[in-house]
Amino acid sequence: MGRSMFSWLLSKLANPILRRTPHPTAATDARDIANTHPHFELLNRQRQKLLRNAPSLVGQRPTKPPRDLVLSRFQLVASQNVRNAAMGRGGALRTSHLPPSYPPCVASFSELKKTMIDNLLLETHHQGTYILVRSLTPQNRMVAVTVVVEDENGDILPLLLYHQADDGEPLVREGTVMILKEPFLKAMADGSHGLRVDHLSDVVFLPANDKRIPVAWRRKPNHSSTALAWKAQGSNHFNQSEYRSAIECYTQSLTCPSTPEEICTTRLNRCLAFLKVGRYDAALLDTEFVLATAVAASKLAEKARLRKAEALYGLERYQECYEVLKELHLDHPDNAAAEVQRTRAITRLAEQTYGKYNFKRLHAEAAQRRPPYLDHATYIGPVRVQDAGSRGRGLFTTKAVKAGDLLFCEKAFTYAFDDENAGTGDSKLLMGHDGIATIGTQVDLFNMAIQKLYRNPSLIPTITNLHHGSYQPTATTQIDGQPIVDTFLLHRIIAINAFSSSLTTLTNLATPGPQTTPSASGIWPLASSLNHSCLGTAFRSFIGDFLIARATRDLPANAELTWWYHPLEASDRKETMRRQWGFECDCALCVDEGRLSEGVARRSREGLVEGIRRAVEAGSLDAVESDVEALQGTYVRPAVEVPRLEVWDILWEVVEGVVVRRRTVAPEQAARLILAALRALGYGIEGGERGTLVVREWGVMVSGVVECWVLLREAYRETAPELVAPAEQYARTAYRILVGEDESFGLFGEGRGVKGRSTTTTPRARRSPSVAARPSASDRLSGSSSPPRPTPPRPAATSRWKRSTGVPPP
Numbered sequence: 001m002g003r004s005m006f007s008w009l010l011s012k013l014a015n016p017i018l019r020r021t022p023h024p025t026a027a028t029d030a031r032d033i034a035n036t037h038p039h040f041e042l043l044n045r046q047r048q049k050l051l052r053n054a055p056s057l058v059g060q061r062p063t064k065p066p067r068d069l070v071l072s073r074f075q076l077v078a079s080q081n082v083r084n085a086a087m088g089r090g091g092a093l094r095t096s097h098l099p100p101s102y103p104p105c106v107a108s109f110s111e112l113k114k115t116m117i118d119n120l121l122l123e124t125h126h127q128g129t130y131i132l133v134r135s136l137t138p139q140n141r142m143v144a145v146t147v148v149v150e151d152e153n154g155d156i157l158p159l160l161l162y163h164q165a166d167d168g169e170p171l172v173r174e175g176t177v178m179i180l181k182e183p184f185l186k187a188m189a190d191g192s193h194g195l196r197v198d199h200l201s202d203v204v205f206l207p208a209n210d211k212r213i214p215v216a217w218r219r220k221p222n223h224s225s226t227a228l229a230w231k232a233q234g235s236n237h238f239n240q241s242e243y244r245s246a247i248e249c250y251t252q253s254l255t256c257p258s259t260p261e262e263i264c265t266t267r268l269n270r271c272l273a274f275l276k277v278g279r280y281d282a283a284l285l286d287t288e289f290v291l292a293t294a295v296a297a298s299k300l301a302e303k304a305r306l307r308k309a310e311a312l313y314g315l316e317r318y319q320e321c322y323e324v325l326k327e328l329h330l331d332h333p334d335n336a337a338a339e340v341q342r343t344r345a346i347t348r349l350a351e352q353t354y355g356k357y358n359f360k361r362l363h364a365e366a367a368q369r370r371p372p373y374l375d376h377a378t379y380i381g382p383v384r385v386q387d388a389g390s391r392g393r394g395l396f397t398t399k400a401v402k403a404g405d406l407l408f409c410e411k412a413f414t415y416a417f418d419d420e421n422a423g424t425g426d427s428k429l430l431m432g433h434d435g436i437a438t439i440g441t442q443v444d445l446f447n448m449a450i451q452k453l454y455r456n457p458s459l460i461p462t463i464t465n466l467h468h469g470s471y472q473p474t475a476t477t478q479i480d481g482q483p484i485v486d487t488f489l490l491h492r493i494i495a496i497n498a499f500s501s502s503l504t505t506l507t508n509l510a511t512p513g514p515q516t517t518p519s520a521s522g523i524w525p526l527a528s529s530l531n532h533s534c535l536g537t538a539f540r541s542f543i544g545d546f547l548i549a550r551a552t553r554d555l556p557a558n559a560e561l562t563w564w565y566h567p568l569e570a571s572d573r574k575e576t577m578r579r580q581w582g583f584e585c586d587c588a589l590c591v592d593e594g595r596l597s598e599g600v601a602r603r604s605r606e607g608l609v610e611g612i613r614r615a616v617e618a619g620s621l622d623a624v625e626s627d628v629e630a631l632q633g634t635y636v637r638p639a640v641e642v643p644r645l646e647v648w649d650i651l652w653e654v655v656e657g658v659v660v661r662r663r664t665v666a667p668e669q670a671a672r673l674i675l676a677a678l679r680a681l682g683y684g685i686e687g688g689e690r691g692t693l694v695v696r697e698w699g700v701m702v703s704g705v706v707e708c709w710v711l712l713r714e715a716y717r718e719t720a721p722e723l724v725a726p727a728e729q730y731a732r733t734a735y736r737i738l739v740g741e742d743e744s745f746g747l748f749g750e751g752r753g754v755k756g757r758s759t760t761t762t763p764r765a766r767r768s769p770s771v772a773a774r775p776s777a778s779d780r781l782s783g784s785s786s787p788p789r790p791t792p793p794r795p796a797a798t799s800r801w802k803r804s805t806g807v808p809p810p
């Protein structure tokens with residue numbers, strides 16, 4: 001066996017958690033890290049203090065702070081912020097609290113009554129009212145966009161606008177006038193108070209000529225108020241990449257009298273600005289207006305179709321996109337840009353329909369792009385969402401599938417990535433009112449999801465229909481032409497449905513060193529429909545923002561697909577299920593473990609495992625074999641029904657000790673040990689000695705399974721050459737389930753696979769002893785046997801499958 005396989009195998013064995021779980025995948029990972037973060041305690045104490053104080057403050061009239069004090073406090077913090085930015089200080093931890101949930105305002109402006117700052121009470125949502133305020137300062141962007149505002153009486157307060165997009169353009173400038181619906185006056189941790197807005201639709205930014213702006217606050221535009229002047233102003237902003245301002249100006253232009261042709265041109269300009277900021281719904285409306293107004297074969301209609309196709313592509317409506325481009329091609333066959341888009345749409349449709357991906361290309365793209373957003377389509381294979389009884393909805397097969405079959409391949413709806421190599425970004429910690437903290441990419445994910453929905457209301461149901469426990473969302477989805485996105489609903493949905501991931505599952509398996517945080521998190525709506533089972537029938541892996549789901553065993557039609565939410569080996573598995581997802585797992589393993597909790601069998605298992613360990617140390621294979629027998633005897637149900645994790649774990653240690661490290665075992669015995677390890681995981685394997693090798697039942701999927709099949713294949717080269725091919729096939733299938741694809745299997749099997757021997761192995765590696773080829777002095781374990789023969793490292797292989805000595809992910 002080549003050196004690279006050994007070092008990789010050893011690296012896995014050095015890291016026990018990776019024997020079972022190849023990567024952190026459950027939504028809780030980031031949250032659990034957050035709860036052990038050094039700042040967690042501090043924030044938790046602050047939260048508890050706020051909680052203690054809040055009830056006594058509710059409805060209290062606040063003391064009016066001196067105007068100068070509010071302004072100077074703001075200036076102090078803002079200038080500190082500017083100084084830090086100028087000095088390139090990053091890496092700070094930005095912390096914030098989420099208040100107790102409250103619904104967004106669902107009343108239209110005309111139903112609300114005006115109130116003033118002076119009337120506002122602490123810790124109160126002033127329902128049925130609004131206040132009109134003007135910013136006295138430029139914005140300071142911390143966790144929230146912060147400004148100081150005044151009302152028409154000249155009373156002032158800090159205003160914190162949460163979850164607003166950071167698109168490089170200031171959201172609030174000095175003099176910006178806003179309406180705050182149902183204002184919320186919040187007591188701050190430092191004893192001060194201010195206005196806080198959590199729902200995007202609760203703040204309305206008024207354009208300069210809005211009639212609701214008091215005369216004293218109105219400012220004259222620096223150009224004439226004609227359609228053409230506004231349009232020109234919009235184009236100035238557009239050219240400086242100030243798309244939000246451009247949209248405002250084009251919108252102003254459209255309120256002025258103009259010719260139908262000018263209106264179409266302005267709409268098309270605005271459409272382009274909408275496309276730039278990902279507001280595809282709005283872009284689509286502009287193109288549809290133009291297509292309904294302009295002459296079909298005109299230049300305007302040609303442009304409108306092209307932009308319509310782009311908007312549909314952005315919404316991942318590839319079929320419609322293709323139809324638009326097809327029509328465009330008929331009328332304007334020379335339009336080269338349209339042709340490029342048409343080819344792209346056809347490729348997406350093929351992926352969407354047939355699930356045909358070039359996975360090598362996906363890996364290459366994930367390696368290059370930051371963030372690793374991959375421009376490919378979601379494929380939904382033989383699965384459908386349907387009722388799963390007491391578990392709510394679930395995902396089911398629509399036809400029989402085989403282990404390793406692709407179930408679906410889903411592009412993330414929203415995906416947040418933390419590029420460690422990008423330098424000194426600030427980290428974020430969000431303390432929920434329920435005491436659960438969220439850190440890093442999940443905080444970003446939360447804000448990104450809110451933004452994406454607010455910008456594209458047609459997508460709201462895709463996310464709000466996901467499971468949100470007992471949270472009662474408001475039924476209103478739109479008010480005064482604005483979409484309503486309930487921030488607290490989104491927070492709950494992300495907590496229950498988001499997955500943490502690494503850049504790719506493949507790189508995660510090959511990366512050395514400690515892993516403390518997953519580098520990304522995302523929302524994959526279809527993947528969110530799978531319920532949990534510790535003994536899942538599906539497995540997920542990642543390439544950038546793509547989630548690949550494969551069957552872990554052969555399944556009939558109409559079988560429910562399940563997977564782990566929290567790693568099988570995590571000691572807090574059951575508690576986490578209860579706390580975070582609100583259910584008790586009733587899989588065969590959990591039920592069996594429950595029966596064991598009286599302790600008798602558990603203690604005897606632990607004793608036997610220790611005995612086996614001592615026997616390995618002492619080099620006594622006889623004792624190992626008899627103790628493994630005894631350990632097997634502590635299980636009542638067959639391993640295909642209830643996997644024997646303790647047996648698997650200890651057999652892995654034995655395999656590591658005798659097959660990989662000491663190399664003092666004969667191939668027959670190596671094969672026996674490996675087969676026993678696989679069987680302990682629930683693999684129902686027929687044959688395996690000679691003649692036949694058939695997996696009747698697939699067991700638990702863990703990274704070690706691939707290694708087992710590869711080691712077995714090598715053993716068979718000496719003992720049963722007719723089984724090399726089936727072992728290779730099973731290795732490949734296991735690899736496909738684990739990594740998501742098997743195009744990269746060559747990396748893993750390099751120098752060891754049947755193919756690898758003749759194609760990729762260097763002469764030196766080919767000569768290096770394999771499990772099976774290595775002449776063994778004894779078929780007994782022997783601590784005093786000759787030490788492992790060092791095989792020269794091969795640079796390419798070691799860089800791919802590096803040794804991991806790190807702390808396992810939580």
Ligand SMILES: C[S@@+](CC[C@H](N)C(=O)[O-])C[C@H]1O[C@@H](n2cnc3c(N)ncnc32)[C@H](O)[C@@H]1O
Binds near residue numbers: 391393466530580
């Ligand atoms: C990500 S959602 C899964 C889809 C969800 N069942 C639905 O109706 O949309 C997670 C929620 O599903 C339910 N669930 C998942 N696995 C379960 C299980 N094994 N037993 C009971 N409920 C489960 C729990 O309510 C959990 O909070």
